[in-house]
Amino acid sequence: MADNSFIGNKVLVFGDLHFSSTFTGKHKNYTEECYYNMIKIRQIVEKEKPSAVFFAGDINGVNEQNVSDRQFLMRELQWLDHINKLTKGHVYSVKGNHDFGTFSDFDFLVGLGYIKNPKHVDMYYKDLSTGENSLQTRFHLVKYGHETDKLAPLAKSKIPDACDIVLG
Numbered sequence: 001m002a003d004n005s006f007i008g009n010k011v012l013v014f015g016d017l018h019f020s021s022t023f024t025g026k027h028k029n030y031t032e033e034c035y036y037n038m039i040k041i042r043q044i045v046e047k048e049k050p051s052a053v054f055f056a057g058d059i060n061g062v063n064e065q066n067v068s069d070r071q072f073l074m075r076e077l078q079w080l081d082h083i084n085k086l087t088k089g090h091v092y093s094v095k096g097n098h099d100f101g102t103f104s105d106f107d108f109l110v111g112l113g114y115i116k117n118p119k120h121v122d123m124y125y126k127d128l129s130t131g132e133n134s135l136q137t138r139f140h141l142v143k144y145g146h147e148t149d150k151l152a153p154l155a156k157s158k159i160p161d162a163c164d165i166v167l168g
Contacts, residue, residue: 008051057096142168
């Protein structure tokens with residue numbers, strides 16, 4: 001089975017986290033809210049036990065493409081490592097508009113293997129009676145600025161309700 005596929009029946013999708021150690025806005029303490037959201041997402045993943053986790057872009061950044069606080073980045077890497085362990089490495093993300101830059105944290109996280117960013121990810125269903133895997137869902141990860149690119153539609157599947165889902 002390809003690196004951009006998995007066998008499962010449940011995924012979780014989280015969008016636009018905008019983790020930042022420098023943004024303040026009107027928040028009491030934006031950094032603490034980011035840490036709180038990391039904890040809540042970890043707890044949801046632990047409870048729901050998904051086969052994969054998808055982020056709909058903009059994991060980091062409000063006004064910056066790179067986290068400057070090394071302690072913040074360390075906590076984020078530990079968090080992503082834990083999510084990867086819970087999903088057996090099936091953590092995927094769309095590249096959002098805040099994920100671009102010369103070498104953004106998004107590129108850093110992909111390079112270290114904490115997130116994957118293929119054009120699409122296939123979820124297979126395992127038929128327990130036959131032991132066969134059938135393609136159930138294709139998730140298309142459409143990065144920012146590429147909304148009009150042609151998609152690779154789902155191949156024929158043995159499951160009649162198989163579908164394509166576009167994230168981006």
